[in-house]
Amino acid sequence: MSSSSQPSFRRLPRAVRQQQMLDAAVTVFSRRGFHAASMDEVAEEAGISKPMVYAYLGTKEELFLACLHREATRLMEAIVAVVDDRDLPPDQRLWRGLRAFFRFVGGHRDAWAVLYRQARSSEPFARETAGMRARMAEVIAGMLAGAVAADERQARGADLEAAAYALVGAGESLADWLADHPQEDPDRTAGRMMDIAWLGAAELLRGGVWRSPD
Amino acid sequence: MSSSSQPSFRRLPRAVRQQQMLDAAVTVFSRRGFHAASMDEVAEEAGISKPMVYAYLGTKEELFLACLHREATRLMEAIVAVVDDRDLPPDQRLWRGLRAFFRFVGGHRDAWAVLYRQARSSEPFARETAGMRARMAEVIAGMLAGAVAADERQARGADLEAAAYALVGAGESLADWLADHPQEDPDRTAGRMMDIAWLGAAELLRGGVWRSPD
DNA sequence: GCGTAACCTTACGCAGCAGTAGGTATGCTC
DNA sequence: GAGCATACCTACTGCTGCGTAAGGTTACGC
Numbered sequence: 001m002s003s004s005s006q007p008s009f010r011r012l013p014r015a016v017r018q019q020q021m022l023d024a025a026v027t028v029f030s031r032r033g034f035h036a037a038s039m040d041e042v043a044e045e046a047g048i049s050k051p052m053v054y055a056y057l058g059t060k061e062e063l064f065l066a067c068l069h070r071e072a073t074r075l076m077e078a079i080v081a082v083v084d085d086r087d088l089p090p091d092q093r094l095w096r097g098l099r100a101f102f103r104f105v106g107g108h109r110d111a112w113a114v115l116y117r118q119a120r121s122s123e124p125f126a127r128e129t130a131g132m133r134a135r136m137a138e139v140i141a142g143m144l145a146g147a148v149a150a151d152e153r154q155a156r157g158a159d160l161e162a163a164a165y166a167l168v169g170a171g172e173s174l175a176d177w178l179a180d181h182p183q184e185d186p187d188r189t190a191g192r193m194m195d196i197a198w199l200g201a202a203e204l205l206r207g208g209v210w211r212s213p214d
Numbered sequence: 215m216s217s218s219s220q221p222s223f224r225r226l227p228r229a230v231r232q233q234q235m236l237d238a239a240v241t242v243f244s245r246r247g248f249h250a251a252s253m254d255e256v257a258e259e260a261g262i263s264k265p266m267v268y269a270y271l272g273t274k275e276e277l278f279l280a281c282l283h284r285e286a287t288r289l290m291e292a293i294v295a296v297v298d299d300r301d302l303p304p305d306q307r308l309w310r311g312l313r314a315f316f317r318f319v320g321g322h323r324d325a326w327a328v329l330y331r332q333a334r335s336s337e338p339f340a341r342e343t344a345g346m347r348a349r350m351a352e353v354i355a356g357m358l359a360g361a362v363a364a365d366e367r368q369a370r371g372a373d374l375e376a377a378a379y380a381l382v383g384a385g386e387s388l389a390d391w392l393a394d395h396p397q398e399d400p401d402r403t404a405g406r407m408m409d410i411a412w413l414g415a416a417e418l419l420r421g422g423v424w425r426s427p428d
Numbered sequence: 429g430c431g432t433a434a435c436c437t438t439a440c441g442c443a444g445c446a447g448t449a450g451g452t453a454t455g456c457t458c
Numbered sequence: 459g460a461g462c463a464t465a466c467c468t469a470c471t472g473c474t475g476c477g478t479a480a481g482g483t484t485a486c487g488c
Binding site: 429430431432433434435436437438439440441442443444445446447448449450451452453454455456457458 | 465467469472476483484
């Protein structure tokens with residue numbers, strides 16, 4: 001038996017192993033949740049022993065935060081990259097952002113589970129996620145404000161903020177819906193979202209308000 | 215020392231203690247999350263000893279499910295009670311349902327945290343919550359379908375379903391937003407939601423579709 | 429070819445917590 | 459006011475899982 005049948009599983013450089021560990025951690029956290037996941041399982045998933053995880057990534061909490069940061073950064077970068085061009089009309093920017101978002105979710109379901117489901121419930125990480133949501137809402141509110149300004153209308157901050165949060169929530173919910181409908185195309189989901197978001201937003205920005213009869 | 219100085223804290227009938235325990239459990243679960251919450255803390259919060267909790271409500275998982283059921287039922291009943299009247303126009307029904315929903319959240323924040331934040335992440339309960347979301351989405355999709363039929367138009371099931379889930383998500387997100395803005399009136403939040411949801415929905419139902427340029 | 433640093437392991441200490449065993453007090457019925 | 463059922467307690471057990479101590483092994487520089 002030549003020992004080269006196991007080419008070079010062992011003795012990998014730190015940078016590589018770290019990424020493997022993070023991959024494993026995302027997988028395990030997404031399927032168990034933060035508390036139910038054990039460091040032993042993460043280590044096993046990564047094909048390594050537990051003390052290595054501690055040596056490279058620190059405690060369980062730090063490990064989870066590292067996952068959170070990596071995935072949040074990837075998601076944000078994917079979106080910002082396509083939204084950044086301020087010369088585009090607002091609906092175009094929204095459309096591109098949504099498409100990038102749903103593509104990310106469609107391609108990284110476990111990452112999405114970690115970012116969204118797990119992180120929002122456990123207290124120490126809720127701040128982190130809330131911050132990300134806030135940045136997203138800010139970006140969206142900015143787009144809406146741009147559209148409003150283009151229409152030469154005024155809008156109060158709280159209204160825009162609330163609308164932005166509603167859109168964020170609608171997007172998250174549709175992301176879950178997408179996760180439950182594997183045959184659905186991410187781009188198509190982005191289109192659905194656009195139908196719902198933009199038509200309503202356009203009407204809103206035009207000054208439409210629903211009036212209760214009482 | 216007269217023993218009557220402690221009038222009747224102890225020796226309460228089972229039904230009463232059970233409700234106290236459920237109240238305590240909702241409080242503790244909402245502030246710690248399912249895993250981080252300990253049965254000892256629940257018992258202490260209820261002013262009772264741990265074995266009583268086990269005697270009345272069973273294991274930790276069963277206790278959490280009992281909380282979930284009680285609060286979900288309260289929420290659903292509050293909504294269904296005001297939405298049930300099918301003679302009302304769809305926007306009226308939506309408005310009343312939203313108002314009831316945000317009032318519930320505004321008045322029972324810890325219950326909301328248990329229902330939404332905690333239950334969605336931990337696996338054994340996700341089914342439960344998902345079922346509730348599904349029923350809500352169904353109700354909303356039903357309203358939308360009613361509105362579509364009134365307009366004598368056709369709509370595909372998946373479109374309505376996706377729209378309904380988007381609205382559910384937007385509502386949940388605004389509920390969180392409400393929780394973070396204590397000075398905000400629940401009815402006003404319902405109004406904001408109505409602006410966003412109904413104007414867009416109305417446009418959608420009228421047959422409007424956002425078209426991407428590519 | 430040899431030392432050294434980095435990689436990697438087995439094996440354990442220790443704490444927190446779910447769940448229980450076994451016993452005590454109290455109100456209610458007759 | 460005896461007896462019974464039900465409310466209630468203190469004090470444990472056992473397990474799971476985080477985090478670490480102490481030692482083995484491989485690659486790489488010189």
